Amino acid sequence: MSDITTQSLTSLVNNIKNKKLSSEEVTQAFVDRSEKSKELNAYITEDFSNAINKAKKFDQNPNLDLKLPGIPMAVKDLFCTENIRTTAGSKILENFIPTYESTVTQNIWNEGAILLGKLNCDEFAMGSSNETSFYGNVQNPIDNGLVPGGSSGGSAAAVSGQLTPITIGTDTGGSIRQPASFTGTVGLKPTYGSCSRYGIVAFASSLDQAGPMAQNVEDCALLQEVISTYDKKDSTSIDFKRNDYSKELTKNIKGKKIGIPKEYRVEGMPKEIEDLWQKGIQYAKECGAEIIDISLPNTSYALPTYYIVAPAEASSNLARYDGVKYGFRAKGENLIDMYEKTRSEGFGAEVQRRIMIGTYVLSSGYYDAYYLKAQKVRKLIKNDFDEAYKKVDAILTPSTPSSAFKIGEKKDDPVSMYLNDIFTVPVNLAGLPAISIPAGHDASGYPLGLQIIGKAFKEQEILNVAYAMEDKINFKNKITDWWIK
Amino acid sequence: MSIDLKTIKHISKLSRISVDEQKAEKLAGDLNSIFEFIEKLNELNTDKVEPLTSVAETTLKFRSDEVKSENIREQIIKNSPEDNEDFFVVPKVVE
Numbered sequence: 305m306s307d308i309t310t311q312s313l314t315s316l317v318n319n320i321k322n323k324k325l326s327s328e329e330v331t332q333a334f335v336d337r338s339e340k341s342k343e344l345n346a347y348i349t350e351d352f353s354n355a356i357n358k359a360k361k362f363d364q365n366p367n368l369d370l371k372l373p374g375i376p377m378a379v380k381d382l383f384c385t386e387n388i389r390t391t392a393g394s395k396i397l398e399n400f401i402p403t404y405e406s407t408v409t410q411n412i413w414n415e416g417a418i419l420l421g422k423l424n425c426d427e428f429a430m431g432s433s434n435e436t437s438f439y440g441n442v443q444n445p446i447d448n449g450l451v452p453g454g455s456s457g458g459s460a461a462a463v464s465g466q467l468t469p470i471t472i473g474t475d476t477g478g479s480i481r482q483p484a485s486f487t488g489t490v491g492l493k494p495t496y497g498s499c500s501r502y503g504i505v506a507f508a509s510s511l512d513q514a515g516p517m518a519q520n521v522e523d524c525a526l527l528q529e530v531i532s533t534y535d536k537k538d539s540t541s542i543d544f545k546r547n548d549y550s551k552e553l554t555k556n557i558k559g560k561k562i563g564i565p566k567e568y569r570v571e572g573m574p575k576e577i578e579d580l581w582q583k584g585i586q587y588a589k590e591c592g593a594e595i596i597d598i599s600l601p602n603t604s605y606a607l608p609t610y611y612i613v614a615p616a617e618a619s620s621n622l623a624r625y626d627g628v629k630y631g632f633r634a635k636g637e638n639l640i641d642m643y644e645k646t647r648s649e650g651f652g653a654e655v656q657r658r659i660m661i662g663t664y665v666l667s668s669g670y671y672d673a674y675y676l677k678a679q680k681v682r683k684l685i686k687n688d689f690d691e692a693y694k695k696v697d698a699i700l701t702p703s704t705p706s707s708a709f710k711i712g713e714k715k716d717d718p719v720s721m722y723l724n725d726i727f728t729v730p731v732n733l734a735g736l737p738a739i740s741i742p743a744g745h746d747a748s749g750y751p752l753g754l755q756i757i758g759k760a761f762k763e764q765e766i767l768n769v770a771y772a773m774e775d776k777i778n779f780k781n782k783i784t785d786w787w788i789k
Numbered sequence: 790m791s792i793d794l795k796t797i798k799h800i801s802k803l804s805r806i807s808v809d810e811q812k813a814e815k816l817a818g819d820l821n822s823i824f825e826f827i828e829k830l831n832e833l834n835t836d837k838v839e840p841l842t843s844v845a846e847t848t849l850k851f852r853s854d855e856v857k858s859e860n861i862r863e864q865i866i867k868n869s870p871e872d873n874e875d876f877f878v879v880p881k882v883v884e
Contacts, residue, residue: 403864497845510843539849608827619804626805628877630868639880644807656806657819660797663804664820677830679840684833686841718819719826735844760844
């Protein structure tokens, strides 16, 4: 079968279960295509020969009751994988080989999946274009010279370019949804506490969540079902009743109330984004949903709040990289000099910038003015959502204020880069689930996404809305294989 | 408010990241534009607002304090840039 890599995860799972395809055939097909796709720079570390061996072993005694039987999968290089190098896109972890496995990836292997390799990302997940990676920028499969978004840029490119049937990313301020939107794929950021953070390289612990990135909503629901578990190893993991997301998926969203927040109509937003949003509202109505205008009055304060909270937590989390216990070490004249040179040479510019911001807002004399202030505004932002959810079941917005931009275009202007996350950041601050689905194209043919935000723990609800709308939208990604050698 | 070079040097020391003059100037420029953007929060009166420290409205679960993994010294030391098999090695701190 030459069309293996174009199949959805669900169809591959069915074909393996019905013995129409072997794990080896499927794994080989994705390895072959990944080998021809070096130009995308989606991988940091490949584990192809091991993958083929594991697939052969799976086929000898296949357990077809598993949810991901013999399915090859590459994952974002922010998840610790036992005995496989994990870099977080940073020079400081260039030689780091974890001695343990993250809970989320362990859940995936427990259901029969096979690791293909580790996917490129912005350094420590800090970025919106994958340009801050020490291992070079990733190309968007949509067009040569275009960013795939970030920080899960390698993950988005790998799904969109069909180098892996599905993948996982992490989302601290939009790092799953924005790249999904830029590459014409589906990305879900689950409720805070839904997926364990154990073994994920930490960025901002009160915001980080792992989630699936897929070709379609059905695949996304299946992977969410696998990765979302209560985990004692993560003290913020929440013990709630999780749905069988893929089995309970329905296109029947009749009578669901969907809110349209007027504050997301931001100044300078391109007309094509507004048009896309209107189209989305129309589709939701056609699916039988009831559209209700709502207000989230503090939306414009979300991004400034995020740029205090996230760097503050990052500066604290990244204090562990001191050149002593693991990772890169620079030579120094004494201990302090060694610390300072290690961190100066080991971290890239954006990571250093954020550590500096975080250190400053937490420093004596500035804590109340910045960090405490941000925590209070964060409360107001969460209150906005609580208030809105008294009236609606879900909220529909654009995923991003623009389509994918050119590599290098925003690199030297941090604030304009940060504005990419204007629609995604409020969700992380409030700890809510949200999904981005591809919904149209701009004038250049680049994909645009719509975001559906849900109530806490109501992943099923937004997956259902996304599933129903996906059917109406009937999006086709325009992939030309321009990079295939 | 403006972040000057002296402040940059101070933050650099607190965060244990060495910066030379050129890098300090670039950082000062970047941080000033970011803080200009952050100052927007001052428009809001938050005097009566409780700070949000956790989005999860559950209290953290207690667990018993038990040793779960033993004899993992080798694993812990495995990724260290320099060790003598039993300990992490750092530049001399006591003369």
